[in-house]
Every structure is written in C-alpha cells, then in structure tokens.
Amino acid sequence: MGLDFAIDELYATGWTALDSAGCLRHADGRWYPSFQRAVQEFKSSGYDLSVRHIQLFDCYRAEWRAAAGSPSGAVVGRTQDEAAVYALSHLRRRAAASGPLASPAHVAV
Numbered sequence: 001m002g003l004d005f006a007i008d009e010l011y012a013t014g015w016t017a018l019d020s021a022g023c024l025r026h027a028d029g030r031w032y033p034s035f036q037r038a039v040q041e042f043k044s045s046g047y048d049l050s051v052r053h054i055q056l057f058d059c060y061r062a063e064w065r066a067a068a069g070s071p072s073g074a075v076v077g078r079t080q081d082e083a084a085v086y087a088l089s090h091l092r093r094r095a096a097a098s099g100p101l102a103s104p105a106h107v108a109v
Contacts, residue, residue, distance in 0.1 A: 003082045007032045009089035013096065024081070038084035042091065047072060049087060051080050062087035 007030055017023050017030075022037030033041065035051065042049035047064040054061050054076075062083035063074040073090055077083030 001077060001082065001086070003032075003077075003079065003085065004028070006077060006082045006086040006089065010085050010092070013089055013092035015088070015092060032081075032085050033088060035080050035084045038088045041088055045091060045095065047091065049084065051083050051087075053080075059083075064091065 003026065007026060010032065011030070017032070020031050022034050022040065023031040024034050025031055039049050042064055046067050048067070049062060049064045051060050051062045053059075057076075059076045059078060060080050060083040061074060061076050064072050064087060066072050073087070073094070075083060075086045075090055077086050
C-alpha cells in the first residue's frame with residue numbers, strides 16, 4: 001500500500017492540514033497527521049487507537065475501539081504512521097457515511 005496511498009485516502013475524506021500542529025510533511029510536500037495526532041483525532045471521536053508491530057509479517061496493525069471497548073475496525077500498513085493515517089481515513093469515511101449525528105456506537109464495522 002504505502003504511505004502515499006494512506007495519505008491519498010485521508011485527503012479523499014476531506015481532511016486538511018489547516019492546523020498543522022502534530023503533522024509531518026511527506027516527501028511530496030503534503031502534510032499528514034503524526035501517530036500522536038492520529039491518536040488524538042481518534043480520541044476526540046470517542047475511540048481508542050492502538051498500533052502494534054506484527055513481527056511475523058513485518059507490518060503494523062492499527063485497531064480502534066469504542067470507549068466501551070468494543071472493536072470498531074482495523075487496518076494494516078508497513079509502518080506505524082502508514083497504519084495510523086490509513087486507519088484515520090477509514091474512521092472518517094465511516095463517520096461520514098453514518099451522518100453528522102453519528103456517535104461511536106452507531107458507526108458500523
């Protein structure tokens with residue numbers, strides 16, 4: 001997949017770096033959220049994001065859970081940042097599909 005693809009997916013959701021605090025700059029000049037910024041964005045949406053290295057496959061698995069602890073989604077990436085950015089794009093897509101009044105309990109997996 002690659003960080004380029006994850007950033008493309010995030011930008012496709014309408015995400016912008018108007019507030020570049022906690023963002024990193026990709027080689028192509030685009031801003032994207034750092035791992036810590038992604039964690040904060042998940043937290044502000046009512047989710048906990050965790051990313052762990054899967055040594056067997058040399059990849060990173062990003063998983064997010066609702067505040068109640070129920071799993072809500074997961075993605076994989078080659079790096080921690082890639083997995084976090086791709087996960088954020090999925091969260092934003094699901095929130096948009098559920099409507100503006102969606103709460104974490106209403107976002108489908």
